[in-house]
Amino acid sequence: MGAATDDPLLWHLPISHYSEKVRWTLDYKAVPHRRRPVTPPAHMPVAYAITRGRGYTFPLLQIDGRVLGDSTEIIATLEKRHPERPLYPSDPEALQRALELEEYFDETTGPAARLLAFHEMRSDPDAMAEAVAGMLPPPARSSERVAMAAGQFGKAFAALRYGSDSDEAADAARAALIESLDRIEAELDAGGGDYLVGDEFTVADLTAAALLAPAVQPPEGPKLPEPPPAYERFLAPLRERRAFEWVKQTFARHRSRPD
Numbered sequence: 390m391g392a393a394t395d396d397p398l399l400w401h402l403p404i405s406h407y408s409e410k411v412r413w414t415l416d417y418k419a420v421p422h423r424r425r426p427v428t429p430p431a432h433m434p435v436a437y438a439i440t441r442g443r444g445y446t447f448p449l450l451q452i453d454g455r456v457l458g459d460s461t462e463i464i465a466t467l468e469k470r471h472p473e474r475p476l477y478p479s480d481p482e483a484l485q486r487a488l489e490l491e492e493y494f495d496e497t498t499g500p501a502a503r504l505l506a507f508h509e510m511r512s513d514p515d516a517m518a519e520a521v522a523g524m525l526p527p528p529a530r531s532s533e534r535v536a537m538a539a540g541q542f543g544k545a546f547a548a549l550r551y552g553s554d555s556d557e558a559a560d561a562a563r564a565a566l567i568e569s570l571d572r573i574e575a576e577l578d579a580g581g582g583d584y585l586v587g588d589e590f591t592v593a594d595l596t597a598a599a600l601l602a603p604a605v606q607p608p609e610g611p612k613l614p615e616p617p618p619a620y621e622r623f624l625a626p627l628r629e630r631r632a633f634e635w636v637k638q639t640f641a642r643h644r645s646r647p648d
């Protein structure tokens with residue numbers, strides 16, 4: 390994509406599912422933009438500096454002289470600036486349902502998928518190193534020692550920041566992921582089609598699929614290490630579920646990328 394220097398600038402984490410939510414929106418709407426990947430946890434001070442102390446999470450979008458620090462706010466702004474290929478339903482009641490579902494998946498599914506991935510990678514240093522190494526700059530990426538050290542750092546960071554060491558928190562995350570799949574299936578049953586709200590792809594579908602990508606690992610999603618064995622034992626029976634298949638189909642049908 391040829392990007393101009395005044396095009397919006399996306400600061401993102403390549404493996405992050407919240408970053409994927411915004412990358413997907415930008416690609417879906419074919420918004421010309423620039424991207425800057427940052428390695429966690431370096432993104433936190435970067436976010437703090439760019440937002441002048443207002444936030445420390447990624448993704449961030451610098452657009453029209455403003456900095457947007459939350460994926461929901463970013464999509465709302467893009468929807469106004471680029472109304473073509475809408476992600477918001479035109480019917481006000483449907484829009485309200487789509488936004489409620491976006492919030493549900495943001496608050497319930499996203500944190501659970503992240504916590505469980507970090508929790509189960511604790512006992513698999515190779516998977517942790519692989520996850521983090523993919524985000525290191527190329528010279529450091531090829532050093533096994535640097536990747537392992539970065540993996541150890543990632544583990545300590547996740548334990549401190551997300552509480553991923555806790556077995557109770559992991560149990561709650563498993564329950565939240567199952568609840569998320571139940572919710573998707575209930576909404577699909579209620580609507581009788583392939584979409585969570587109405588009969589078109591909306592922000593609700595995009596958010597649910599992007600935030601479940603760490604568990605489902607669709608080929609069109611962020612590149613992630615294979616789930617460690619303990620995570621796979623939890624996921625194996627879920628692979629049969631309609632909601633799991635629906636995430637894969639939603640990516641396959643709608644995760645367009647610019648040529």
Ligand SMILES: N[C@@H](CCC(=O)N[C@@H](CS)C(=O)NCC(=O)O)C(=O)O
Nearest residue numbers: 405407445446447448458459460461
């Ligand atoms: N509500 C935020 C959540 C974003 C988020 O949690 N980003 C993570 C990366 S996956 C992050 O930057 N975490 C740093 C932290 O929570 O301290 C959004 O929707 O953009």
